[in-house]
Amino acid sequence: MQIFQTDLLCIGAGLAGERVAIEAAGNGFSVVCLSLVPARRSHSSAAQGGMQAALGNSAMGEGDTPDVHFADTVKGSDWGADQEVARIFADNAPIAMRQMAAWGVPWSRVVPGEHTYYKGGKPFTAIEKKENEGLIHSRSFGGTAKWRTCYTSDGTGHSVLYALDNRAAQLGVDVHDKTEAIALIHDGETCMGAIVRCLKTGELRAYLARATLIASGGFGRLYRASTNAVINDGGAHIAALDTGIVPIGNPEAIQFHPTGVVPTDILVTEGCRGDGGTLLDVNQYRFMPDYEPEKAELASRDVVSRRMTEHMRKGLGVKSAYGDHLWLDIRHLGAHHINTNLREVKEICENFLGVDPIHQLIPVRPTQHYCMAGVRTNKDGAAYGLKGLFSAGEASCWDMHGFNRLGGNSLSETVVAGMVVGAKVVEFLQGADTVFKNACVRDAYTKQEQRIKSLVEGLRGRENPYSVLDEMQDALIHGAGIFRNGKDLGEALESLKGTLARARRVGLSSNGLGANPELSLALKIEGMVKLSLCVVQGALKRTESRGAHTREDYPDRNDRDWLNRTLATWTNESDELPTLNYEPATPSFELPPGERGYGGGKIIPMETPPKSGKKQPS
Amino acid sequence: MSRTLTLNIFRFNPQDPDSKAHMEAFTLDETPSMTLFIALNRIRAEQDPSLQFDFCCRAGICGACAMVINGRPGLACRTRTADLPNEINLLPLPAFKLVGDLSVDTGTWFRQMYQKVESWIHTDKVFDPHAVEERMDNQLAEAIYDLDRCIECGCCVAACGTALMREDFLGAVALNRLARFILDPRDERTTQAYFDLVGTDEGIFGCMGLLACEDVCPKQIPLQEQLGKLRRKMALAAVNNILPKFMKPLE
16 A cells, blocks of 8 residues: 655645645645646636636726625625625635735736726726726626626636646645545544545555645536536545535535537636627527616626526527527627637637637527535535545535625635635644544555455446446436426436446446546446435425525525525435535624525515624624 | 548557557547547547546646647647548657556646746745735736746647657747746846756757747747747857856846
8 A cells, every 4th residue: 555644635736725735835734735637737727717806906896895795795695605704705805816916927907098898798988097007907797896806818717727836836735646536534533634546557545644625626527518627527525425424515506607608518708798798699689688687697697597598498599409509799899809808718719619709609508617515614614524624615615605606706715715724724734633543544445445346346237337427417407407496306316316326336347457537437426426416405405596596496585494505414325315404504694685686586584684793803 | 421530549558467559440420510529538438438538628728638639739629520531540649658548647747847947936025915916017917928828738848859859858838938937027036047947958959949839839829939039048148157257248
């Protein structure tokens, strides 16, 4: 058994993982980051749009403060967010952006003078102030009162990830890429690291760590059509779920992004609409203002995705060989703007669609994009259930997003949570020591070794993992898509129970040697089905509509009964269904539940409305 | 009319003692808008589940899927089969260690590159969380981002004559990285410090000027221009180093 020992083990080396790693390494602790791919290929790199932070440097961001950002975030979450966390986030976001600037991010900057911007396809002028020249600029994103999204052309995730990975290299953070954590080492109380498969050689290793962080991104790839990278398949969530005690928070909270391109499901950024792009139907008619007179294309993502689906159901979508879609129009923004601020979008359109967005319309439809769901942590980023286990970024349910996250808030969360949770991990490492129990390590290792042997030799059966995956994906979108109802969710649940039984009989048809990809899938397929069951069961039980969770049979937001967070655990390995528990959405209300100001829908109020708790001076 | 494609794929699993390097042919019916991402995943799901290849973002953003496609390094995810003949030859990128089949280890290569060129901002300034950010001209920010767009796919290294002849050559990607820092006022390194890193045959003076790097760069980074500027700057630094103090053009 090859054993590595380190102070901090980060599962994932994207923005959140590396930011925490940097905090620990900067404080003198040893860090190893595990990553399925070289760190800079992490899915963070694909985030085009930007990061929300209330810097208020731009003309249209004037007067912005963390208070406004906080309120936008809580409204966006449809009051599902933990408001203490949303407050920590909004207050720290400006600091994190400036820190990224110091570490080398080439943020787009304010250019003083008169500028032409677009809102809803119509030009207007704004004057950028001379005294703000050269400060970090911001663009508009959905669901926000101010232009607050800091950006680097349209490669924000890429440029921030490169800056962070540079910093990590400088501080000697060790990245073991092409490795996959397949189980956590724990004794039911304390996490001691992970059992890891090397994706270069296939070798199994044990990593012992005093603190372990799950920062592996979302699990969007449970869905067949997702904007996510192929690595976002929930591997580390499965390891957490397999402990039997670490819960997945709000598994039913899944975001669909309005503008995945058709076909291929690649995302084009919300920046397109933020910069003035519009959505058109089969008649090239701009329909969003009819549904959302105030925000139009820039309502929150859950609302825009629902309205688009609604419009297509009226037969006003564009027919294609790949199903109905709508059009995204950015032609009026002009060649210069598209070539500089939306260059990635242009490349994607040209390379994958053969479309030139300067002169042509882009075919789009809502596509799975983000998991508000994740490993449930407290406000310090410490996971429920196991000491020494932390989580940050999309992988976590920290939970500032509740049932819908705003564009620009997740990328921002990675570095803000990374900074905040990183400091808490450092505190943890400076405190009590972790005892590594030999028996735990050996048992965890042997168990995985046995699993691999059993899969390779087909001891439990020879079900084809690819075919099991296919069946799972059919059921998941049938039940837990944009619109949900009891009947479809019930059918999905029954179907998935059968899929789970099949997943437990999977065996390889190849030899399993080295970095065998069939073995990689076979090792996690049962966990993927379990995670899908968490999503579907969570959605079936939640008999209300909140944020991205829309029940056609329960259209009201029910604050009386459902202002809470689902906690899903898989108590016994052989269980057929997850165990669901619930906790209050937020420990205190700085902003009492109310109207979002977009999206419509009725609200069933709480029986005793909470008082507005003023922000406590920290 | 739909075509039948033949994909000749390099096969070798170094972890399997019985495996021998060879080309294996797979046939596949072409579908509309098919890319090599779709084609290879279908082969893995339908014909051979052991086939190794690397994809990640599958949107031309992350750089994971570079391979040699009909003799030319490129990103497989955004290569449309419609642009290729019926017969498609796929080989792993040269210059990087083979993991298996079409999969190579770029991570190790790039991490050692970061150390060689010290790919980070060198500054004595300490970040002050309460201070407003330092200002930067937007045009400069855009110029830095223009060089920062590199996705480390490895195509430029695989296409480089020097890199294929000498393992220690830094390659266009590393030299472009340094050009990015030279442009960035936040990096306080001197010309001499840059010279010490790349003023050698492993660095800028190893470049033979064949410039295949720019031809194959999927992000169209102006590598020719950057290599030219860097060579001039480093040549000047070299002259500076041998001249007596009163004649030095620099400092």
